[in-house]
Amino acid sequence: MPKVLVATVKPFAPVAVEQIKKIIEDAGYEFALLEKYDSEEQLKEAVSDADALIVRSDKIHKGIMEAAPHLKIVVRAGAGYDNIDLQAATERGIVVMNTPGQNSNAVAELALGMMVYLARNQFNGKPGTELKGKTLGIHAFGHVGKRVAQIASGFGMELFAFDPFISDEEISKEGVTPVKSVEALYEKCQYVSLHIPANEKTMKSINFELLSRMPHNAVLVNTARKEIIDEEGLLKMFAEREDFKYISDIAPDCAAEIAEKYEGRYFFTPKKMGAQTAEANINAGLAAARQIVNFFEKGDRTFQVNK
Numbered sequence: 001m002p003k004v005l006v007a008t009v010k011p012f013a014p015v016a017v018e019q020i021k022k023i024i025e026d027a028g029y030e031f032a033l034l035e036k037y038d039s040e041e042q043l044k045e046a047v048s049d050a051d052a053l054i055v056r057s058d059k060i061h062k063g064i065m066e067a068a069p070h071l072k073i074v075v076r077a078g079a080g081y082d083n084i085d086l087q088a089a090t091e092r093g094i095v096v097m098n099t100p101g102q103n104s105n106a107v108a109e110l111a112l113g114m115m116v117y118l119a120r121n122q123f124n125g126k127p128g129t130e131l132k133g134k135t136l137g138i139h140a141f142g143h144v145g146k147r148v149a150q151i152a153s154g155f156g157m158e159l160f161a162f163d164p165f166i167s168d169e170e171i172s173k174e175g176v177t178p179v180k181s182v183e184a185l186y187e188k189c190q191y192v193s194l195h196i197p198a199n200e201k202t203m204k205s206i207n208f209e210l211l212s213r214m215p216h217n218a219v220l221v222n223t224a225r226k227e228i229i230d231e232e233g234l235l236k237m238f239a240e241r242e243d244f245k246y247i248s249d250i251a252p253d254c255a256a257e258i259a260e261k262y263e264g265r266y267f268f269t270p271k272k273m274g275a276q277t278a279e280a281n282i283n284a285g286l287a288a289a290r291q292i293v294n295f296f297e298k299g300d301r302t303f304q305v306n307k
Contacts, residue, residue: 002051002296003030003070003291007043010056011023011035011037012077013278016285020054023289027297040064052296054288055083057272061086073295075303077284078103078275079143080225082198086306095295099287106280108147110273111193111223112155114247118219118267132156135215137189138176138197140165144223148193149176160188187211191221193255198225208233212241222248223274238262249273 004024004166006017017033024031034046046069047053053060053074062075062085073095081098088095112131118233120128134151138145141163151160159176162185186192194212196202199202207230211220218241222229231254237244238258244265251268254260260265275284294300 001030002072003035003049004030004052004054004292005032005050006285007034007037007045007046007058008056009035009037009058012285013281014055016165016282019282020289023286023293024033025117027293029293029296032263034229044068044278050202052056052292054285054292055162055224057083060084060089062229064095065089065092073097075099075291077288080197080229081305082225090306094306095301095304096306097288097291097295098302098305099284099291100303102284102287103275103280104143104147106277107144107274108151109142109277110249110269111148111221112151114223114267114269115191115219115221118245118247122267129189133158134191135160135189136183137161137179138190139163139182139185139192139194140224141171141174141176142195145193145195146174148195149174157191158186163179180306182210183213186210187215190215190217191219194224194228196224196228196259198227202228204228204230204233206230207235211237211244214244217243217245219247221247222250226250226252238265 006020021031037043043064046210047068050068051069051070051072053071054077056077071094074084075097076098079098079100084096086096115131119131132155134157136157136159137159138148141161152159153175160179161171161176162179162182168178185213203277207226229252231252234264248270249268291303
């Protein structure tokens, strides 16, 4: 009987835990829970006899996997999976999955909400601007990017997207204009919303050369990862372009300097907030549980992210 451990420093909502437990136990598996743990040793002890692991943003590196000799699958309840050492997992024959699409609406709503908040001068009483008629570039057109497009179309924004892995036809059928290069996207759009993963190719790829192509009153929106931003270039953009603004649901390392020098031109949520809704919390957890059951029962590896 497989043992499934849910290990989360940031717990799922209680209703999500109960439903995850039901899915696991209805399949005849053993359910275990570790929440709000404060040491790596606690996690290692808990995972020592687990066959499957569900996590959120928890760091699952080689040492954790070495402490789990029976571990066969790790599912990240969410889209991003840079918190899991894929190479170490592959070397140990552990399947790693994510749950794409489950948090998409929550992230997309936050992106548009932050745009409105900044466009209206953070509701400080001074006149702001509208999103209607403004150009929005969507950098990566996956689950979240598509949902951003759907919501932004309701605001009457003019939509463009760049994604080398998705066909022009698929982008166009969503009512979005595809562009041929990332440079063209930034040149066309006053607003650019980032939805690229953090990997070797994208780390620090959003740099000054790219940002400086943006038109007047440029606004960069980041609900992806802070690591994709070249912070030296970001600070240069703030210094050289007084019209530039940056909003993100994760503060950059240089947040204190931005706050000191560029009041009114930025907004950062207190912590990573994209998936922080009751609905997304439940959806991702339940998807993770179902994927584990399907993996053991059917050999289903549909959402595997390692090789």
